[in-house]
Amino acid sequence: MCKASITSVLILGGTSEGYALAEALADRADLRVVTSLAGRTSEPRRPAGALRVGGFGGVDGLAAYLAGGRIAAVIDATHPFAATMGDHAAQACADLGLPLLRLERPAWAPVPGDRWEPVNDWYGAVVALRMLGARRVLLAVGRQALAPFALLDDVWFLVRCVSPPSPLPAFAHAELLLDRGPFDLDAERMLLEAHNIDCIVCKNSGGSASAAKLQAARERGIPVVMRERPPRPALPAAADVAAALVWLRDVLAPQP
Ligand SMILES: NC(=O)c1ccc[n+]([C@@H]2O[C@H](COP(=O)([O-])OP(=O)(O)OC[C@H]3O[C@@H](n4cnc5c(N)ncnc54)[C@H](OP(=O)(O)O)[C@@H]3O)[C@@H](O)[C@H]2O)c1
Structure with missing residues (x-):
């Protein structure tokens, strides 16, 4: 496949969902998948695909990274309590007009007997x-x-x-x-x-x-x-990797 037809996708990771999504995309020759980790742990598990580590430097730093890397779509798969990264992603993607998906596992709900x-x-x-x-x-x-x-x-x-x-x-x-x-x-x-x-x-x-x-x-x-979980910006959301793959297929599909 010629290099020009490769599309770059950024996964904001740090969760099992982020790793699973990178794994699910590993065989896609048409995609360059980069997982970003905050760098909180000294020897993090390596995701499939490319890895970058460390903060971007706020909204502006993230926007510069997205533009510089010609990222076509972003999946925010950070932990439900990593709300700052989620806010930054929402702002940077809105500024650049980039599609952004929130991939988040469902919250626990109490069942009878819980206090x-x-x-x-x-x-x-x-x-x-x-x-x-x-x-x-x-x-x-x-x-x-x-x-x-x-x-x-x-x-x-x-x-x-x-x-x-x-x-x-x-x-x-x-x-x-x-x-x-x-x-x-x-x-x-x-x-x-x-x-x-x-x-x-x-x-x-x-x-x-x-x-x-x-x-x-x-x-x-x-x-x-x-x-309880902190509030998040209103975004397209997926509760699992399968739903995230459908979203990615749709946003990367050539426009008629
Ligand atoms: N909070 C939790 O309970 C928890 C639990 C398990 C895993 N984690 C994972 O640990 C990471 C840090 O969590 P947090 O609660 O400290 O996040 P946060 O409060 O939302 O983010 C604080 C700052 O850390 C940087 N950052 C966070 N996630 C990043 C990522 N995936 N890639 C690059 N930079 C990132 C960003 O720095 P800049 O502003 O410089 O870009 C962000 O502004 C997250 O990626 C999250 O998925 C968090």
Whole structure:
């Protein structure tokens, strides 16, 4: 295939959906697929296709990258809580008139037996823990969201993160557990039991890798303080890779 007929597509990644989409496009000789990662982890998994790492430098930096790389379409497959990158992508693509798709796994929804306390920010979660009278909390919020919880000096926290927080906020009572999903149901049950956990705080990431804790909490009858997803710009959206492939086919189809 001659080089001129190759179309460049950018995937804003950092999620299993981003990797799966890059994989699904790997055999397309007509496409050059670049996955962009923020560079938060030191040895990230390599996606299929090309990889670039690091921030773009805000909306203007992203727009310059898109124009310079002659990118024809962008798929924002970042994590549901990576809202800044999503906002930047929406602005840069609107400025350049580029098609942009949001690829996002569906949010979790409570089922009968769940005791969820929905909150919109981490200070709301602190208030919810007070209101619930929680004493032994599994804190699964990511290493960058820990600081507000250190305000609760009469609560013991099991702080579960993928990589070490630096620094770990000054919790009065806490234990750090470094672990990466997927987490299985039996292990989650045992974890809650072994540490006598009476509440979980987490974010509504969706997907299966970290959902077992929700069932374990339901079985134990304990509450889950659930941070709702941040708002996102109104965009075409796909809930899975198959739907993203259909969108890409349509936006890249030659116009009659
Ligand atoms: N937040 C979470 O809970 C979570 C969980 C799992 C994975 N992740 C992944 O980790 C990355 C960072 O998450 P975040 O919450 O810090 O994002 P964020 O708050 O939305 O983004 C902050 C800045 O990081 C850079 N950035 C983010 N994603 C990028 C990407 N895919 N490629 C290049 N630059 C990127 C951008 O810098 P510039 O302004 O300089 O362009 C962006 O303005 C995301 O890619 C996300 O998919 C996040």
